Amino acid sequence: MPESHAPITASELTAARAKYAHERERRVRPDGLGQYRRLASDPAAAPHDPFTERVDRPPLTDHVDALVIGAGLGGLQTAIRLRQAGLERIRLIDDGGDVGGTWYWNRYPGVRCDIESYLYMPMLEEVGYVPRWRYAPGEEIRRHMVALAERFDLYRDAAFHTSATELRWDEDGARWHVGTDRDDAFTATYVVVSSGSLSLAKLPGIEGIESFRGRAFHTSRWDYGYTGGDASGGLVGLADKRVAVVGTGATGIQVMPMVAEHAARTYVFQRTPATVDVRDNRPTDPEWAVSLTPGWQQRRMDNFLAIMAGDPVAEDVVQDSWTANAGLQRKMITGRIDRSVDPAERELAEELLDLATMNRLRDRVAATVRDPETAEALKPYYRYQCKRPGFSDDYLEAFNRPEVTLVDTADTHGITRMTETGIVVGDQEYEVDCVIFATGFETGISGLLSGSLMVHGRGGTSYFESLMSGFRTLHGFYSHGFPNLFQLSLFQNANSVNYSHILSEQARHIGLVVSAARSRGAAYVEPSHDATEAWAQVIEESANDNLDFLRTCTPGYYNSEGQPAEMKISYGPGPVAFHRLLEEWRRTSIDEVLVDQPLRRMS
Incomplete structure (x- = not known):
């Protein structure tokens, strides 16, 4: 949640802008969306549907x-x-x-x-x-x-x-x-x-991806036959495996701690670090559940929607990291804008609030991750709404495990290539038994x-x-x-x-x-x-x-x-x-x- 900080000076804002521009240039690729290919057409893809067997049926003509x-x-x-x-x-x-x-x-x-x-x-x-x-x-x-x-x-x-x-x-x-x-x-x-x-699930178009002889799958086609366990954990099949998790967006943030808990070795391949704010998950309070009155869900949904859109509400019913940072969402999520304020003045105020929030999130990384080099690589340097925010109470902590290694790929614009036995970034190869692609969807x-x-x-x-x-x-x-x-x-x-x-x-x-x-x-x-x-x-x-x-x-x-x-x-x-x-x-x-x-x- 937001905390009070000393006012941001003009020199700090200038330095942040330069840092953000530098970090962006480290990651921009000329092929843009062409760096990905659809999972369904990829030779390294897992079976079309690992969860339900396809059953033959006659054509429908009704x-x-x-x-x-x-x-x-x-x-x-x-x-x-x-x-x-x-x-x-x-x-x-x-x-x-x-x-x-x-x-x-x-x-x-x-x-x-x-x-x-x-x-x-x-x-x-x-x-x-x-x-x-x-x-x-x-x-x-x-x-x-x-x-x-x-x-x-x-x-x-x-x-x-x-x-x-x-x-x-x-x-x-x-x-x-x-x-x-x-x-x-x-x-x-x-x-x-x-x-x-x-x-439409997507994979990175990595040179040599089809040559890898270990196990590889997209998170949306999870292979529990290989890993063991289920969505709640228990991945005992990874106990003797070296596992690569490719991607550090919303999916990577959730899946990596579960893999790290069981794998002999976990490599996390990151192009751009995510913002990782407090999740604060907890079981539903039974007393609260029985106290709900008819129409409660629509009222709660409407309250959250209004807060995120900048519409006036009497109270913040949800009170989570989304609503706490609602004012920073309007670059990407449409909503009310105060037209009475000079646009340049409003933009500056938003940028200062943004920088204060991002400083807090970077401070959270530094306070959580013990290795200074790893912590620095995990700090996000961009405006808050450049990416969908991430939330976790155990992702950053997982990097304190001695068997977890962060591999930052920013300077190589992503993974360089794959071989029969592993993943290459620059001149270094990381030998792995399994590659898990947490690379999202179109x-x-x-x-x-x-x-x-x-x-x-x-x-x-x-x-x-x-x-x-x-x-x-x-x-x-x-x-x-x-x-x-x-x-x-x-x-x-x-x-x-x-x-x-x-x-x-x-x-x-x-x-x-x-x-x-x-x-x-x-x-x-x-x-x-x-x-x-x-x-x-x-x-x-x-x-x-x-x-x-x-x-x-x-x-x-x-x-x-x-x-x-x-x-x-x-x-x-x-x-x-x-x-x-x-x-x-x-x-x-x-x-x-x-x-x-x-x-x-x-x-």
Whole structure:
């Protein structure tokens, strides 16, 4: 939590700026995002799904009321809202073997949510559940999602280990023809795409990665057959192993202490150190749980969302490291900005607060890690919101173990190469038996946006090709020329650190729009060309321009590995204002997207 420090002098600020720029230059690579490759296409990748066996089935050729692509937090909540809107046949499809999305794939030791579980786990009151921990382990979250799917009868028409490959609009039938990688050829009245937040695992494109003869796997394909144990620990299979953990982001912070506890030797390969603030996890107080009154979760979620967005609240209900540093989040998370203050003066005040916070986090490293050289390498030198903040009460402490070695790769711009027996950084080889890639996911890129899901709307228009002339939606949900097609994403929508809340509001909105379409007998849902153009202009005029800030940041996924794009994404006034805007639009203007006749909106 924030502490009081002596005022920062002008010389200290100048020195910090120079240090940050130097540390950035040590890490910037000319290949940007090209330094990674997708796990699915990599020869060193683990089996497609180590958790659930793929079962052969005949192709599906039926009709469903709605197809929801992606069974993670967004898709699952949307399917539930569509069920509540009265749809009978809802088909969830997912590349994984069950519901859960990122929580299906990520079952590595130590996995937990970094947002308070009472805010993050959706629809707790609907199933009468209070999480066991303040920050829930992944398995508790996954099981909760399974319980939701069971509660709302979503397994009946689901198809797992299935990827949608094509959507084609049938104008006469006012429905979508769906193709998949399982040779399915069914139809759906409505289609929702919710498969892009953290769905495509990535590996670093290291020279020689395929030549390594030891065991290697991505954290999202954890091999418990090799390590032993489960997500709670007990990795007895590593007792005689030399293990490399590659990556020190949110995943690396969680998994490394669990590996270090059991492995004979642990090497941590770091390009950029994370900020590591206090996590303060604890079991849920039973007395608090029984004291909760109806509506408690929504109130808590709304309070957290408002604090992070800068909206006034009477009290901070959550009181964690997120809310304590809420004022530093606005570079990346949209929200209220005090326009009465001169912009240069406001920027300076934010930078001074930022530096004080980063000094505190660097002091925490120095006070925790006993070896001065290791401690110095673990200190993060960049602005607080250049990367998603990390939280842990045992990550820094793990470096005090004599069998744990930090390998800093900043000066070599990452790992140099891999051999049959180990990892090379510069001229030094580290021989290891196992390599664990904690290298994360592509963010925010669904098949709809990448073109891997081919979508042909009215007149055969390609959705992917339409993006070449600019991203055009109404409120981020639907586009002209693509009837009854919805997407969940942060593009032209709202954003916040608790993205589960954002998804819950998106799911609710889609459910209410579909309910209105059904009750009024609309043939389909589609915004006009003028409406999408007008909304694009709203985003352009309101979105925070953080390009200059991102250019100063050390490389990471926030700034496309040091090559930020000139693209304004989210609604600038923030999520609270955006949700109010949607509520007002549903009350006054929803008829604008409800179309009675299939040919009415050809213009």
